[in-house]
Amino acid sequence: MSGFILRRLAHAVLTVLAASFLIFAVSEFSPGSVARKMLGPYVEDVQVDILSQKLKLDDALIIRYLRWLGVLTGAIADPLADPALNLGLSDPRGSRYFGNFGYSQLYKAPVNDIIWNRLANTLLLAGTAFAIILPLSLAFGVLSGMREGSRLDRSLSVAGIVLTSIPEFASGVMLTAVFVVGLKWLPGISPLEARGDWSIAAQLVLPVAVLVLYDFGYVARMIRGSMVEVMGRAYVRTAFLKGLTRGQVVLRHALRNAMIAPFTVLLLQLNWLITGVVVTEMVFAYPGFGRMLLEAALFGDIALVEAAALTALLLAVVTQLVGDIGYMLLNPRIRLA
Amino acid sequence: MLFWVALAVLAPILAPFPPNAQDFAALAKPTPSAAHWLGTDHKGRDILSRLIWGARIVLTVAPLAVAAAYLIGTAMGMLAGYFGGWIDAAVSRVSDVMLSFPLIILYVIVIANIGPSAANIVLAVTLASAPGVSRIVRGLVLELKSQDYVAAAKLRGENAAFILIVEILPNCRGPLIVDACLRLGYTTINIGVLGFLGLGLPPPDPDWGGMIKETTALITVWPHMAVIPSIAVVSLVLGFNLLADGLNEMTRQR
Numbered sequence A: 001m002s003g004f005i006l007r008r009l010a011h012a013v014l015t016v017l018a019a020s021f022l023i024f025a026v027s028e029f030s031p032g033s034v035a036r037k038m039l040g041p042y043v044e045d046v047q048v049d050i051l052s053q054k055l056k057l058d059d060a061l062i063i064r065y066l067r068w069l070g071v072l073t074g075a076i077a078d079p080l081a082d083p084a085l086n087l088g089l090s091d092p093r094g095s096r097y098f099g100n101f102g103y104s105q106l107y108k109a110p111v112n113d114i115i116w117n118r119l120a121n122t123l124l125l126a127g128t129a130f131a132i133i134l135p136l137s138l139a140f141g142v143l144s145g146m147r148e149g150s151r152l153d154r155s156l157s158v159a160g161i162v163l164t165s166i167p168e169f170a171s172g173v174m175l176t177a178v179f180v181v182g183l184k185w186l187p188g189i190s191p192l193e194a195r196g197d198w199s200i201a202a203q204l205v206l207p208v209a210v211l212v213l214y215d216f217g218y219v220a221r222m223i224r225g226s227m228v229e230v231m232g233r234a235y236v237r238t239a240f241l242k243g244l245t246r247g248q249v250v251l252r253h254a255l256r257n258a259m260i261a262p263f264t265v266l267l268l269q270l271n272w273l274i275t276g277v278v279v280t281e282m283v284f285a286y287p288g289f290g291r292m293l294l295e296a297a298l299f300g301d302i303a304l305v306e307a308a309a310l311t312a313l314l315l316a317v318v319t320q321l322v323g324d325i326g327y328m329l330l331n332p333r334i335r336l337a
Numbered sequence B: 001m002l003f004w005v006a007l008a009v010l011a012p013i014l015a016p017f018p019p020n021a022q023d024f025a026a027l028a029k030p031t032p033s034a035a036h037w038l039g040t041d042h043k044g045r046d047i048l049s050r051l052i053w054g055a056r057i058v059l060t061v062a063p064l065a066v067a068a069a070y071l072i073g074t075a076m077g078m079l080a081g082y083f084g085g086w087i088d089a090a091v092s093r094v095s096d097v098m099l100s101f102p103l104i105i106l107y108v109i110v111i112a113n114i115g116p117s118a119a120n121i122v123l124a125v126t127l128a129s130a131p132g133v134s135r136i137v138r139g140l141v142l143e144l145k146s147q148d149y150v151a152a153a154k155l156r157g158e159n160a161a162f163i164l165i166v167e168i169l170p171n172c173r174g175p176l177i178v179d180a181c182l183r184l185g186y187t188t189i190n191i192g193v194l195g196f197l198g199l200g201l202p203p204p205d206p207d208w209g210g211m212i213k214e215t216t217a218l219i220t221v222w223p224h225m226a227v228i229p230s231i232a233v234v235s236l237v238l239g240f241n242l243l244a245d246g247l248n249e250m251t252r253q254r
Helices: A002-028 A034-039 A045-054 A061-073 A111-146 A151-164 A168-182 A200-231 A234-241 A246-258 A260-275 A278-283 A289-299 A302-330 B002-009 B024-028 B047-083 B085-100 B103-114 B118-144 B148-155 B160-196 B208-216 B224-253
Strands: none
Touching (some): A002 A061, A002 B103, A111 A151, A111 A246, A111 A260, A111 A289, A168 A200, A168 B208, A200 A246, A260 A302, A278 B160, A289 A302, A289 B103, B047 B085, B047 B118, B103 B118, B118 B160, B160 B208, B160 B224, B208 B224
């Protein structure tokens, strides 16, 4: 069993390395020199050339990647912090420390000053949404999967199709039209500052509602599918024939087995909620991680994009790892094999 | 859905105005009227006409992207499933990395780096959905390759390409058609998302997502400008999803 975990861990590390190289390659190999992006459009070519030379940007991609990894792990100092460059960039943490992502050109500050705050904001949004999605989809999924073809089951399946067909930007627009413009119950933007008439809790309602609407239908259908499958198994029939009531069968025999398959799906939802909520954050001007990534990418802020993409990647790999291990712990057939 | 396909094909005949024509008189009162059935947007352009022309774009880009994803994904999946071994390991590893990454981040990085255009949207969507297709195809091939008719073909001395394309692929079609419909729905959403994030077609082309993006700021004054294109996107995606659900029921009954 520890062998399995070790193998998974090695896979995860390899994945992160390979993908981080891809991230680096895509963002630094892109058309337009890296130095040009850092200095902005209003400098002369000579200055661009000087910075390119100082940063050794003409080296092979793999060497630049290794140097970037070196800065990231704190093995070498960030060349951008060199006062001789006169870029006006300084980091209170020094120029050599673990997790040094460099400097954001968009915000003119160390990446670490920006990214964690944004991530915390998104965690608040994602956590609240997940806390609503989980019990709601569990309840509906189990109840409708218990009796396949019942009225509740059929209405849930129709509702699920309809809800998953509404993209976040569409539900955002429609909810805003009703609750902000029409009824004037809620604020239309969520800058997370308790300024004006709206509390932070009121600002969270609409973004959370959009996420719940988009995701609930999908998760509930997954749980229902798994529940239907388990209810058709031989051991459930045996439990019924033994004379147990439906409630006892569901609680003692079906539920635990039906939760194994959707477990990974649920974890992936958490992953999606943390890094994939760009649209909702844009609709409501929410100061979160996704909006930061989009702005950085459109601005050409390479360091920030790389840092954000790497964080998203780490989260994705960790959730997958936890998913694999959790799946093994839940399923005795794999655990004992 | 058929409704939208018909609209898209007949766009030049049906659309009352060219998509970028501006009616400055309508700027003062952009709400729906006899001349502009669904009203005009913030630049005085007829929303109905833009929706109809926009349908053309979505309905070319989305199927194109799905087809490209299927071409690459099916090839990857068939090779991985049929040959196994290191080919399988390599293909699965690549798909795992791509799948563990939130799609939207992939889109943002790719499009922001290579610039927005219809071809690049197709490229980004293809990159993002090929691994998913590959995984499904791999599973189906694994299931089918132990069938008797595959063994028979092998004994006849057919080569691997023949067996994969003539013997195995046609038998995968049921689940693949259902998946393709679902994927068309998702792709429509994703194209809308890209447009909404400003990564879609460059203005002034009538891109549904872009139409919503340009007018959400005005939602407190003129809600119809953003709400009407939103309803259009939802109706098209819903069409694809209901079609997929119907096909799924049909293949299961057979």
